[in-house]
Amino acid sequence: MKFIPEKLKNIFKRSAAKDAAAPAPSLDQAAAPAPVSAEALAQAAEQLKLAEKQERTARYQASRLAALGKYKKAEGYYQFNLDIAQPAGVTVKGQKMFMVTSREADLYLALMTAQPLAGLATMASSFRETLEKNTGMKNPKIYFRLRQSSHHIDADNDFIGLPATPQFQLVVVPEGCAWKPENASSPRKTPAETCAILRTPIIPPETPAMAQKPAVKPKPPAAG
Numbered sequence: 001m002k003f004i005p006e007k008l009k010n011i012f013k014r015s016a017a018k019d020a021a022a023p024a025p026s027l028d029q030a031a032a033p034a035p036v037s038a039e040a041l042a043q044a045a046e047q048l049k050l051a052e053k054q055e056r057t058a059r060y061q062a063s064r065l066a067a068l069g070k071y072k073k074a075e076g077y078y079q080f081n082l083d084i085a086q087p088a089g090v091t092v093k094g095q096k097m098f099m100v101t102s103r104e105a106d107l108y109l110a111l112m113t114a115q116p117l118a119g120l121a122t123m124a125s126s127f128r129e130t131l132e133k134n135t136g137m138k139n140p141k142i143y144f145r146l147r148q149s150s151h152h153i154d155a156d157n158d159f160i161g162l163p164a165t166p167q168f169q170l171v172v173v174p175e176g177c178a179w180k181p182e183n184a185s186s187p188r189k190t191p192a193e194t195c196a197i198l199r200t201p202i203i204p205p206e207t208p209a210m211a212q213k214p215a216v217k218p219k220p221p222a223a224g
Helices: 006-019 027-031 038-071 120-135
Strands: 078-081 083-085 095-102 107-113 141-146 151-154 168-173
Touching: 038 078, 038 120, 107 120, 120 141, 120 168
Parallel strands: none
Antiparallel strands: 078 168, 083 095, 095 107, 141 151, 141 168
């Protein structure tokens, strides 16, 4: 077919090259992982760092909760000594300072207030935050117990405050614990858009235990 011009042959060759299918990728190319963007790498590193931090926090909280075990009662609640102090001469524009500490529970609170008392609700809120941060304990019920007494004061009472004294203890009831104090005041909440005026707790007198009468000894039988 010498009569076909060379230029026409070239046209057919170019068309055939365009219609040819692309060669299949080699096995190495098919197994190669897709390229990862810098943004995805940074996100993965951040997630790994967060997971490590959460693991460290969980270990610390578990160790702190275990350390508090010696203050846990058989009924399932915790009881800590509490010290409320008022540094002399420390005032800021009429505000009084209260230093509330419990070394056993590793709780420290500096409270500024216009009241001459340390408010229960404010102390309880700070204690809950500290306990959750240090031990992972969430939403515990809190009472304040008068030493040498069975009387407990519900910390949800917005109208009660404690004077500067070491005569009260902190009682923490974790979630899942069914224990409730037998002698506890009913909490009163502040109505909306009002301000509570704190007062000292009214501690009812302890009901004395009934005195046991001495057993009467039987008289010996009369001599016959």
